[in-house]
Amino acid sequence: MKQVRFKRHNPRMHWVGDGFPVRSVFSYTDIAAEISPFLMMDYASPTRFPPTEERKGVGEHPHRGFETVTIVYEGEVEHRDSAGGGGTIGQDEVQWMTAASGLVHEEFHGRDYAKTGGLFEMIQLWVNLPARLKMSAPAYQGITRETIPAVDLPENSGKVRVIAGEFQGIRGPASTHTPIDLWDIRIDKTTRFSSRVPEGHTAALFVLNGSVRFQDGHQATDAELVVLDPSGTELEFETDGPAKLLFLGGEPLHEPIVGYGPFVMNTPEEIQQAFLDYRSGKMGRFQN
């Protein structure tokens, strides 16, 4: 049975651009070594936006050395990058962008959603790349709703949507560079959840809403992250009523993490090079 190592909660919200009111659940400046390969997690809890013709979000900015994974729960996100990737993802869809050697991109509310307004809820994860792949070519995966398989849980207690990796033999659509499990878990009623996970892998559970309890007595509720011990293969918890959860699992990289702003590499020299390459336009630029 996996034990809880620690819990994280950040009550403070900040804005990313003018579209994303997020809480930093963790970042590469704090627990990244303990939650490898995940580097950062921002959670935009449900926020209602009024209808607008304006573009709300964050304009052109670079990334190098990792992947950004955006999960939309409510609303719509529109993306464009200098490597040619882009698209709009809506409710229950995922954008998996591999920045790798570098690109610039912009992230805005989708135009249709902006016009009508309404609830917005999103998670953005940064997923590290191993040193050998940090300078590989950028890539983009737009993962639509119907390509994400849903595995029903026993006694009609809910379902697990497999975004990446595997749950009970069912594989998710995301192509990852190292073994990663990313499960969008929707629990409908009080239940006991149990699943096997790989020994030695990072394992963490984020509670978007609801209430979960582990056998060692630890509890977690809205916007709290539970980081479990990598040892052990039995993931088990109980929910008190319905819950919306995200499971993050993966093989840890065990490589140095040196990050600054939008760049995460292995050495300070590589960070300096990233700034030089960005300024000289090597990561691309938009024409407008």
Ligand code: MN
């Ligand atoms: Mn970005």
